[in-house]
Amino acid sequence: MANAASGMAIDDACKMKFLELKAKRNYRFIVFKIHDQQVVVEELGGPGKSYKDFTAALPADECRYAVFNFDFTTNENCQKSKIFFIAWAPDALRVRSKMVCASSKDRFKRESDGIQLELQATDPSEMSFDIIKARSC
Template identity: 60%
Template sequence: MLQANSASGMSVSDDCKQKFMELKRKKTYRYIIFKIDEKLQQITLEKTGAPGASYEDFTAQLPENDCQYGIYDFDFTTEDNCRKSKIFFIAWSPDTSRVKAKMMYASSKDCFRREMDGVHYELQATDASEMDIDVIRDRAN
């Protein structure tokens, strides 16, 4: 329990907030991936994806054995032919990651999520099937 309490004191770097605003307002990025820096006790920027990046590009950047947070800007066309965009927050926590990492990410998620004002949907995924493109499409529609 001690780890969860200390982990909930995690701060979010200004860079994270700035990049999110750029994705949301200017469409500068297709996706952003964040990680927890245990030494700094801070959520930091890991990677960004160019506006032309695909969902497959995004999911390929998530580590197989470690937790991370991801923001993905999903563009789609509705049944009545309207172009829309929905921002997804994905808490990636694979079963194979360390218990301490899972605890830190789980206890810091709500605080981080509050900093990302403008996210439409949230997904928790422990394996790739839980965040498959079809899952994203279904949620967006």
């Protein structure tokens, strides 16, 4: 079903792959793109991929939605993980593209139950590994 505000639909594969990341930890990250008025899976990063691999998968001139499963150890030496949602809209984007991305973001997040933290980034520095780490604690 399309989003009334943006006309954007969410492909069923997006939901399925997100559930696999959340429940089975099959992926470290998933990158989604808007294609033909629909949000679709663009790239799946396996469990062995790094945060650097993830950021390299985001284009410098197009918006993307992404989820990243961040594993970390607490001060009490407990293994934890948190699922980040990142709305990537580079500064170089045209205003119309940014508006389409922004208008579909909330629906996409609602369809992806289990997101624990959100970041909106227009520049790589706004989603550095240090920021991810600090937001997880």
